[in-house]
Amino acid sequence: MDIPVRSNGPQRIAFDAEGDFLKTVRARVHEALQGCAPRGNPRQLRKAAFIAVWFLASFALMLAAGPIPARCCRVRAAIW
């Protein structure tokens, strides 16, 4: 991997060709994941949907909550 850049810092950087570590670890990980989809598994999609709903519901609740309760305003007035 060797990418040239136009910069006023170090001009280039170079990694040696990949050794056996990457080849070995890739092969073992693919073997360990045999039978599973590496991406797009249903659990991940359910999690993503849950987070999206959580986010949208929080935002909608925030907008629907209206003004700050009066007791908070009294605290603020007391501070000032």
Add this chain to the structure above:
Amino acid sequence: MLPGPRGNLVIGILASTVLGASRYLWNFKHQVLHHRFTNIQGWDDDLETRGFLRLSPRQAWKPRYRGQHVFVFVLYAINAIEMVFVKDWVQFFTLRINPYQRIPAMTGAQKLEFVLSKLVYLAIFVALPFLLLPPLHALLCLLTYQVTLGLSRPFGSGVAHEGGAVAFPARGGAPPRWEGGWAAHQMHPTANFATGSRAWTWFSGGLNHQIEHHLFPAISHGHYAAIGPVVRRTADEFGLPYHQYATWRGAVASHVRLLRQLAMRPERP
């Protein structure tokens, strides 16, 4: 996350719009610079704080870094606000990420996406709350959102790279050359934390398995706990380090200790 590129592209555009951060700049800073050149001074943009912090022993010491382990929390808290409202725009107009790196030129479509996603973010998450809510309430909500986002990056993944356990490698030569390849390099400046905690894996999106995230970014983070022992065994066989903090608190404590150490004037040889 999804099996095909088109679905992932849509999710990427939606996520960057919701977070207010530029997808193009993030891709270059994170995927290209950070994931390839992790903790290498002048290359990894995660180490660049425009001179506010000294995150690596390879950076020159300045008197203003005294006490950085205390004021760092304030800077982390406002870093998303700065990114969304200031830094992205400065980088968009100057085409420069930091003093060392230029941004590859953006196409017309990429520029349009940048401007549109920022406008949609401002309309929905800034203008709308200020229209519907009292100003103080809207401001508190915006700050809560942005401060949470700001703290989540350094404390969710930054502690995995900027701590006492990991390395900040440097090499000589012209050009500097890394022996052993990219994957072997990744094992030196990266650490996992709290890998036994399913809650941390869930909330951080697998970033507590930072080593597996760096070696296998295209594999769903739901598999990281399963492949962790495989990666560890292989690293041991090849004589490579496999850094790990038992807890998140341990990782944060190590990060703060490193910042305190870097805040002190280095002894002259």
